[in-house]
Amino acid sequence: MSSHDVDSAATRAVATDLAQVREQLWGAVIDCDEYAAVATIYAAMDAGVPPEDVLLEVIAPVQQKIGAEWAANRIRIAQEHAATAINDRAVAALAHHPAGRTTAHTGKVTVACVDGEWHALPARLLAETLRLRGWQVDFLGAQVPTPHLIAHLHQSGPDAVALSCSIPTRLPTAHAAITACQAAGVAVLAGGAAFGPDGRFARQLGADAWAPDARAAAELLAEGFLSTHLSSNRQPIDDLPHLVDQEYTTVSQTATQLITETLATLESRIPAMREYSDFERQRTAEDIAHIVEFLVAGLYTDDDELFTGFMLWTAGILAARGVPAATLFPALELLGKQLLEFPRSKRLLDAAKSALAGEKRPATDPQLNT
Incomplete structure (x- = not known):
């Protein structure tokens, strides 16, 4: 057997293992069993699955399935909320597992949802991904009023702010937040479904950069988008003809x-x-x-x-x-x-x-x- 065949077999085994973990986590969240959910992700990490893979290839897809099942009318809205809350607790538990800790220090980032945006889990996944990669992260959570966000930026002095917006109706608010952060001297990395699958609205509203997912955002930060993108896409808030x-x-x-x-x-x-x-x-x-x-x-x-x-x-x-x-x-x-x-x-x-x-x-x- 060639080394390529060995690598392919290993890749298939990992994919199968992750699929099994996803099914176990889905069963736990749909049963509203927080303890089983945490036990599932801990067992995966104890078995050697990298914490970032647990975040982005287990927890995130399960969250997508929660939304899809609600949309298809196969679970009730109360079940959707409960399952999402358990998924969020699973993320928190992952951060406390020994495999999820790091002593590296890459830089400092503030992660926040724009005001009126209550879908916090995508931003939470990004925050934990960045922490795993050595960033010091201030995660401010859902629905952060822009004045409070700016006050925090002045106080903490991050290298960048990652703004999350999932609901398109919040785009005007996101625009105001982007401009206010830039006026405070902090570069903005935009993410979330509201900005479009191609990031068109992030560009339109003047964000310094856009990322389609947590890994892409982490890579942009690691590559130094601050120096390559800063001020390249900015425009006044009223400059939409x-x-x-x-x-x-x-x-x-x-x-x-x-x-x-x-x-x-x-x-x-x-x-x-x-x-x-x-x-x-x-x-x-x-x-x-x-x-x-x-x-x-x-x-x-x-x-x-x-x-x-x-x-x-x-x-x-x-x-x-x-x-x-x-x-x-x-x-x-x-x-x-x-x-x-x-x-x-x-x-x-x-x-x-x-x-x-x-x-x-x-x-x-x-x-x-x-």
Whole structure:
């Protein structure tokens, strides 16, 4: 047997082992068994699996499966929250295992989610990956108000800040945070699903660099992106030419009115809605609010795919729950009538209707980076 054959066999064995560990961890989190989850990752590390592989090839894929199972309506939202919490505890436990400790010192990084972003696990995975590689990390967690973040940067003086944003509706807030961090003299590494699979919004909003995942982010930092990228992509926060038309500002400021009028008109046109319970009415209002929020985000970035991606994902969620995608069209039509004088809004709404009619579904959840 050649050395190549030996290496290939070893690679297959490791992949099989990781697959088994993933299945064990999935069983633990879905059973809400924190002790079994921690025991699973400890056993893997005791057997020689590198902590970074446990983080990114076991815990991260299990988190993706949690989101996929919820989207497919195979687990309830409470199960999704409980499983995510256990996964988070597993990450914390990994950091305390002897194999997860290091005495190296590479530099200092602050990792934080932008204000309003509650999906903290992707940022947590990055923080622990950087720690394993010798970085001193200040992990600030979910929903960090920009003024508090800037105060922390002034106090701690990190080499860089890694900003995580998974929900596209938080991109305007992310833009403000990026600019504020740079004004404080700290380079920004952006990451998370909200910035797009190709990082288009990170570039548009002026981040110094973007990474698609934790390993890529760690490698960028190790390669010294601070010196090669700093100031190369920066722009003033108001330097998005398409915002001159004020559509984003006007639609965002009238969002409540749009939601209220759309809901009221739907109730007057669809008799069955008059029999809705308070809970059903509240859920319908929330669905309309999400549509308006993503429309606003689409106007901020001037990107059709951001809005259509959300609408297609929503159609998939509804279909998994036995609700036809056609139920989305009345809300889009009513919003269009209220926004007749706004050409970019009309373009986004028309693009979404065309996409829904074609039933082209996105491969990933536009709200999550798991």
